[in-house]
Amino acid sequence: MNFTWRFRVLVSHGRQFSSTPRSNASKKPSLLMEEYTPDLIRNFSIIAHIDHGKSTLADRLLELTGTIKRKEIGKNEQVLDKLKVERERGITVKAQTASMVHPFNGKSHLLNLIDTPGHVDFAWEVSRSLAACQGALLLVDASQGVQAQSISVFHIAKERGLTIIPVLNKIDLPAAQPELIAAQMQSTFGIDPSEILSISAKTGQGVEAILQAVVDRIPAPQSRRDEPVKAFLFDSLYDRYRGVISLVNIQDGVLRKGDRIVSCHTRKKYEISEIGVMYPEEVATDILCPGQVGYIACNMKESSEAHIGDTLHRVGEPVLPMPGFKPSKAMVYAGIFPVDSSDFPKLEESIKRVRIIFISTSWDGDEDVFNSQNSVTTPVTYQRESSSALGQGTRLGFLGTLHMDVFRQRLEDEYDANVIITAPTVPYKLIYRGGKEKLISNPTEFPDASDPSSKVVEIQEPIVKASIIVPEEYFGDMMELCYTRRAEQLNHRYLDTGSDASSSRLILSCVVPLSEIVTDFFDQLKSRSSGFASFDYEDAGYQKSDLAKMVFLLNGKPVDALALIVHRSAQDTVGRAWVKKLHKVIPRQLFEVPIQAAIGKKVIARETLSANRADVTAGLYGGHYERKMKHLENQKEGKKRLKRIGTVDLPQEAFFDILKR
Numbered sequence: 001m002n003f004t005w006r007f008r009v010l011v012s013h014g015r016q017f018s019s020t021p022r023s024n025a026s027k028k029p030s031l032l033m034e035e036y037t038p039d040l041i042r043n044f045s046i047i048a049h050i051d052h053g054k055s056t057l058a059d060r061l062l063e064l065t066g067t068i069k070r071k072e073i074g075k076n077e078q079v080l081d082k083l084k085v086e087r088e089r090g091i092t093v094k095a096q097t098a099s100m101v102h103p104f105n106g107k108s109h110l111l112n113l114i115d116t117p118g119h120v121d122f123a124w125e126v127s128r129s130l131a132a133c134q135g136a137l138l139l140v141d142a143s144q145g146v147q148a149q150s151i152s153v154f155h156i157a158k159e160r161g162l163t164i165i166p167v168l169n170k171i172d173l174p175a176a177q178p179e180l181i182a183a184q185m186q187s188t189f190g191i192d193p194s195e196i197l198s199i200s201a202k203t204g205q206g207v208e209a210i211l212q213a214v215v216d217r218i219p220a221p222q223s224r225r226d227e228p229v230k231a232f233l234f235d236s237l238y239d240r241y242r243g244v245i246s247l248v249n250i251q252d253g254v255l256r257k258g259d260r261i262v263s264c265h266t267r268k269k270y271e272i273s274e275i276g277v278m279y280p281e282e283v284a285t286d287i288l289c290p291g292q293v294g295y296i297a298c299n300m301k302e303s304s305e306a307h308i309g310d311t312l313h314r315v316g317e318p319v320l321p322m323p324g325f326k327p328s329k330a331m332v333y334a335g336i337f338p339v340d341s342s343d344f345p346k347l348e349e350s351i352k353r354v355r356i357i358f359i360s361t362s363w364d365g366d367e368d369v370f371n372s373q374n375s376v377t378t379p380v381t382y383q384r385e386s387s388s389a390l391g392q393g394t395r396l397g398f399l400g401t402l403h404m405d406v407f408r409q410r411l412e413d414e415y416d417a418n419v420i421i422t423a424p425t426v427p428y429k430l431i432y433r434g435g436k437e438k439l440i441s442n443p444t445e446f447p448d449a450s451d452p453s454s455k456v457v458e459i460q461e462p463i464v465k466a467s468i469i470v471p472e473e474y475f476g477d478m479m480e481l482c483y484t485r486r487a488e489q490l491n492h493r494y495l496d497t498g499s500d501a502s503s504s505r506l507i508l509s510c511v512v513p514l515s516e517i518v519t520d521f522f523d524q525l526k527s528r529s530s531g532f533a534s535f536d537y538e539d540a541g542y543q544k545s546d547l548a549k550m551v552f553l554l555n556g557k558p559v560d561a562l563a564l565i566v567h568r569s570a571q572d573t574v575g576r577a578w579v580k581k582l583h584k585v586i587p588r589q590l591f592e593v594p595i596q597a598a599i600g601k602k603v604i605a606r607e608t609l610s611a612n613r614a615d616v617t618a619g620l621y622g623g624h625y626e627r628k629m630k631h632l633e634n635q636k637e638g639k640k641r642l643k644r645i646g647t648v649d650l651p652q653e654a655f656f657d658i659l660k661r
């Protein structure tokens with residue numbers, strides 16, 4: 001059957017991430033969804049370790065099915081990496097959905113693909129994307145082999161009962177070792193090598209076989225048309241014109257434009273104003289049928305209304321809600337402050353908008369700890385925070401430091417926000433006399449446990465179970481790194497044995513405090529292993545720890561925004577290092593400034609910043625009036641970026657620098 005005649009043209013609305021206003025929306029084809037019965041639908045995802053080629057393969061599949069125009073071989077656009085930060089950094093941070101149509105045995109099939117991020121911070125995105133799929137392509141780089149996240153995403157997919165299609169990618173690389181890596185996949189995952197497809201997502205070699213395997217091996221969704229509508233909300237986006245756009249998987253029934261629906265979670269009612277599929281941009285249709293994946297716009301104004309994991313049904317036709325997801329958990333917290341304090345209301349609004357892309361932070365009031373069986377809006381606290389140094393700000397929880405950094409960049413790129421972010425901190429647990437417990441995510445609230453009036457009997461810190469995959473030759477360096485980060489329960493085993501130390505690889509596992517890995521652990525891991533180590537971790541609860549709050553004083557005044565929680569065994573080293581760092585980044589003032597690190601009343605380290613008289617026009621002789629004015633003007637501009645902390649002017653860069661250890 002010729003596919004082209006089955007299109008008709010409708011106007012689609014602007015896409016959510018585009019800077020293109022709605023009026024510029026292009027004409028797009030609309031699919032006749034009725035024809036895609038469940039047996040002609042396949043919902044699948046691409047999962048892999050970071051950089052193993054997921055987005056590149058997604059491009060090739062979209063090209064092969066004619067969904068996007070074919071590009072020059074080797075020219076990668078990564079159509080599904082829509083965010084500016086994704087394109088700039090070459091990483092996927094947000095799962096994306098795209099529908100494709102391809103003929104098999106004379107019948108058009110609707111293939112719904114979800115491209116997922118690879119970085120450990122976004123593992124939760126992977127997990128919720130998989131909930132809308134029946135199968136997954138597990139991609140492994142034929143030159144790098146199985147890496148830490150290959151293992152974790154494999155287990156997520158297995159737990160969800162998905163059919164896994166193993167794929168060896170990058171076979172065009174001279175360093176590719178397809179036989180060796182296939183053997184690795186067999187020993188690590190129990191995969192039969194004869195099931196592995198070998199491809200180059202870059203050149204397109206072997207990619208057609210993937211489409212065939214998707215149809216042959218992945219089961220069709222078990223959805224029924226004559227049941228009441230049950231739509232599973234697995235992701236959401238924000239459009240400044242239409243509000244929240246929900247991505248849904250129709251479990252049963254048929255959903256139409258104009259239908260009145262109810263959220264099982266909030267019981268709020270909505271009318272569907274637009275319905276469609278991602279092709280790969282939004283293409284409006286009139287209907288979504290059982291088993292299909294698409295989007296709906298229904299006048300949800302607040303990001304908090306779209307609960308990931310929610311079930312939607314038609315008004316008057318109640319259904320049993322689907323189980324939903326395990327909520328994601330914030331691993332690190334940081335304070336976000338506007339550089340100019342008067343920008344706070346604007347910043348708060350922008351944070352609301354950006355956070356819908358990263359549902360890891362919830363926003364339901366001044367302090368929100370929200371959880372529910374049917375929702376995955378995470379139990380993360382969002383709090384307004386006020387600092388004497390930085391003014392009014394907010395404290396947010398993130399899934400990791402990359403997540404935090406991406407969040408900051410999006411605020412800057414898309415909302416023109418100019419922000420200062422405090423050093424990341426993990427959530428500590430305080431146990432009080434009588435057994436009461438409290439989580440502290442802000443160092444300024446951390447008590448002096450040695451003071452009996454604090455009533456704190458125990459402090460606990462979060463720990464994670466980490467696994468590192470590394471060539472044998474770097475094993476010693478990795479062990480040393482783990483020891484310096486207070487790792488315990490170190491174990492290792494061979495993943496595969498090659499002819500020498502560079503081809504044999506080990507998997508090292510340990511339990512390590514989360515605070516030790518949220519700073520520069522990943523950088524250290526990469527530099528000490530020449531980039532060959534990969535790393536993954538999962539939550540392992542809390543353990544008792546000997547911790548204290550370290551404050552920094554500039555000219556005798558504590559700077560609350562710089563406070564840190566340190567392990568007592570490292571307090572002297574950390575104190576000295578930070579004081580030195582502050583000494584480097586704080587510009588000299590018109591007077592001498594002592595910089596001190598203190599724990600309680602005890603000063604741990606000190607540096608003195610000598611005085612300087614900054615006369616920017618000093619070098620200018622004679623009557624260069626215009627040049628003098630220009631220098632003074634520049635100085636004024638520079639001053640705008642300074643924060644007055646007590647009597648000391650601190651540049652914004654000082655805070656950025658302090659973010660790095």
Ligand SMILES: Nc1nc2c(ncn2[C@@H]2O[C@H](COP(=O)(O)OP(=O)(O)OP(=O)(O)O)[C@@H](O)[C@H]2O)c(=O)[nH]1
Nearest residue numbers: 050051052053054055056091092118170200201202
């Ligand atoms: N030589 C070669 N390079 C490839 C191939 N597939 C992907 N690459 C390159 O590998 C790099 C990473 O590819 P991506 O598609 O961004 O990988 P990803 O898995 O989507 O990355 P994340 O989303 O950040 O996890 C890019 O530079 C690609 O051009 C391939 O088959 N051969």
